[in-house]
Amino acid sequence: xxxxxxxxxxxxxxxxxxxxxxxxxxxxxxxxxxxxxxxxxxxxxxxxxxxxxxxxxxxxxxxxxxxxxxxxxxxxxxxxxxxxxxxxxxxxxxxxxxxxxxxxxxxxxxxxxxxxxxxxxxxxxxxxxxxxxxxxxx
DNA sequence: GCCAACGTTGGC
DNA sequence: GCCAACGTTGGC
Numbered sequence: 001x002x003x004x005x006x007x008x009x010x011x012x013x014x015x016x017x018x019x020x021x022x023x024x025x026x027x028x029x030x031x032x033x034x035x036x037x038x039x040x041x042x043x044x045x046x047x048x049x050x051x052x053x054x055x056x057x058x059x060x061x062x063x064x065x066x067x068x069x070x071x072x073x074x075x076x077x078x079x080x081x082x083x084x085x086x087x088x089x090x091x092x093x094x095x096x097x098x099x100x101x102x103x104x105x106x107x108x109x110x111x112x113x114x115x116x117x118x119x120x121x122x123x124x125x126x127x128x129x130x131x132x133x134x135x136x137x138x
Numbered sequence: 139g140c141c142a143a144c145g146t147t148g149g150c
Numbered sequence: 151g152c153c154a155a156c157g158t159t160g161g162c
Contacts, residue, residue, distance in 0.1 A: 054160060116143095116159090116160065
């Protein structure tokens with residue numbers, strides 16, 4: 001199983017919006033970046049991801065699970081773009097801020113720290129554990 | 139609101 | 151295929 005991080009502008013699609021979709025989940029659509037798309041193509045059902053709020057909040061809100069592998073993005077006719085479906089699994093008791101990630105030496109190689117612009121990105125297993133610990137999750 | 143970083147586009 | 155120009159993103 002692999003770990004990922006999904007970034008969203010809370011004004012467009014927030015953690016609360018994701019939770020409201022329940023176990024059925026929702027398409028992670030609108031991605032127009034090859035690196036991000038390639039990540040989604042690698043995802044398997046059951047993979048877990050962090051849900052990150054960009055812009056003002058800049059914090060990891062909780063955990064989502066991949067419930068459907070990559071398929072065509074319903075928001076475009078362009079066949080290049082694909083997306084997975086994800087459902088909310090649970091919130092972090094204490095959301096983890098970008099500043100916390102940057103301050104933690106164990107997360108210095110995290111993609112979120114090194115390339116915060118990539119909208120869907122891989123997370124290492126150790127990084128996953130560290131962030132869950134910081135968030136009081138699990 | 140600014141600016142740096144990055145990705146994409148298009149001319150050559 | 152290279153590279154300059156441009157647009158977008160996102161942290162600050």
